[in-house]
Amino acid sequence: MDYQFADRVMGLKPSAIREILKYASDPNVISLSAGNPAPEAFPVVPLRECSTAIMKDHPIDALQYSVTEGLPALREDLREILKRGNIYHENDELIITSGAQQIMDLVSKSLLNEGDVVLCEEPSFLGALNTFRSYNARLRGIPLQNDGLDLIELEKALREEKRAKFLYIIPNFQNPTGITTSWEKRKEIYRLAQEYDILIIEDNPYGELRFAGEPISAIKTLDTDNRVLYCGTFSKIVSPGMRVGYAVCGNELIQKMVVCKQGQDVHTNIWSQMVIHRFLTHYDLSEHLTALRTIYRNKYTIAEEALAPYQELMPYRAIEGGLFIWCTLPDSIPMLDFCAAAVKECKVCAVPGNAFYTDDTMPCQSFRINYSSPTDEELAEGIHRLGELAKGWKDRG
């Protein structure tokens, strides 16, 4: 039969970017395109012990239906941790989700009417943008500077966009640019959100992956009126395959998200919630994070050393954490052709930067590489090949 699709999915089709990315699964291709955490950073031995203990002592609890809001014990762990970090405030509530990706869907479903506007960093995380798009929201990108959003452009957008429902922002080691929003800008962003009465979605998947510099407090720590929906996840610090994230915001909004989640997957896999609860209560999380940061620092050093010879030709933005490095080509090298040649001729896959723009036909000379998932050797070799490709291109042109 001919399926009659909904308008919202009619536009979905394979893009030029997908054509490039599909080579990433070729085992002969070095993939610098993923967003995977380093597998060597998974706390395998503790998680194995937690899983064994649960399947031995509480198998029925792990296998039976549970409540939509999330495992009560894990919610309590998180409330405690978040209260210590001044993230959880009066009138706030917490929901556990199937990864932080689900937060984007639940908050969209709860808040967005067709034609509403989402403000976001330009460029930003493709997965979140696509979810907002799937609710027929219009995206308005705000240009990024080295210390975060361009505040003049942000205020302009807030003035102009009467149907803006929320601002989506990744303040730490932003995906894809690696940019961290300064404390001064965080305060100003919150102040503007209050002035123009808009919700902030603060997505913080990478905050704990800081291997250099000083931590900057979350925007949520400033929140006096339950205006910030704070999104956390265990994907980058424990395991992404477990699909456990969480969101904190005013109770009224969280309750709507709970109802939406009920209709979406009833509840998040209960074994993983129990494993994480046990991990948090039987192991030393900060010790694990220290070990994990060392792994990331070392891997990033390898990336930096490999990038150094090409710094003039193909500059990158230095990062203090997170998973991604943003590299920029000279105007003489067309970025999409470069990425296509990289994967076809050099067997290295990077993500074309335009993928992360609200309009992927905008001019873009940058591409994103990930340093956490390849092996050290692949990482150095992959960057070397990209650099040599750029050099040869430049010399030929």
Next chain:
Amino acid sequence: MDYQFADRVMGLKPSAIREILKYASDPNVISLSAGNPAPEAFPVVPLRECSTAIMKDHPIDALQYSVTEGLPALREDLREILKRGNIYHENDELIITSGAQQIMDLVSKSLLNEGDVVLCEEPSFLGALNTFRSYNARLRGIPLQNDGLDLIELEKALREEKRAKFLYIIPNFQNPTGITTSWEKRKEIYRLAQEYDILIIEDNPYGELRFAGEPISAIKTLDTDNRVLYCGTFSKIVSPGMRVGYAVCGNELIQKMVVCKQGQDVHTNIWSQMVIHRFLTHYDLSEHLTALRTIYRNKYTIAEEALAPYQELMPYRAIEGGLFIWCTLPDSIPMLDFCAAAVKECKVCAVPGNAFYTDDTMPCQSFRINYSSPTDEELAEGIHRLGELAKGWKDRG
């Protein structure tokens, strides 16, 4: 701040039914209101072994990101099983979902524009109806007879509803009525769907829980034009807490659902997919199902014995499988008051039948009880208390 919710969630509010159901978590209340499979039917020992083997031999695979479509090995297992049952046809594809509930969301997102119509059995599974509602679809209920949908009413609805996108149907041991659609009606429903060119969503969570009578083939076995979206789940035969379901339909529809799922939770928990793959390949599923049917047959016998003394006053529909029994009160006893009194005075929780109607203000004298999750003693005692309450009410009235 005052949140500005989307229109689609504005109407969501606690209902009279929720008020009754919230007592179900009181440990002093016998809950006959759940939809939980019997915990003694979980294959705990095999699942424990599967989990241990996976966390020992393939921990990184179980913990890392995976693909949205589902674990390739589990998809292959399912294709084989479903091909043997004549469920999987040419041009069909299969997606693994976070429980069958997610199928309802993904198919709604893929197909429903606001104001589209969903045809469904009246009454039907509340969780599915609420998901369709959350996409601002209009529900049109088709009355049920003892052998399935009233076909005259179905054809009338197909003629009248120009914007009908699909028919949602649970042909085996329907939730909440326990009704099984006859083979003749299945054929006629498929023929009508072809004639009026509408998709069928065939939800089959309970099909394997048949403890009496002869199995009837799925509507999907008749499908020559990828018109039936078949929904399966491991929730009732292995474990609901693992949240693993699957859908089979034409490739074009499944691909849209994959894109929607990507934005919703990236992929289903990978540990549970690996555990189920190992369970299917290292253990004898049909042996497990035989044991499980014996458990359900025994539990249902207890329910029948407890219901027998009240059969005149409070008749129930006999079932050959599934989880639910549909009981009906005489007109002299107001059903909602009865259910409220049951939970408050007798400490027994049943689900008021109007919860399952497309319009819950429709007159309804029935309530749903579940016989699988309480202990044998609770089950007999709970039914006894309901029967005595009805008897006393009748005598007083």
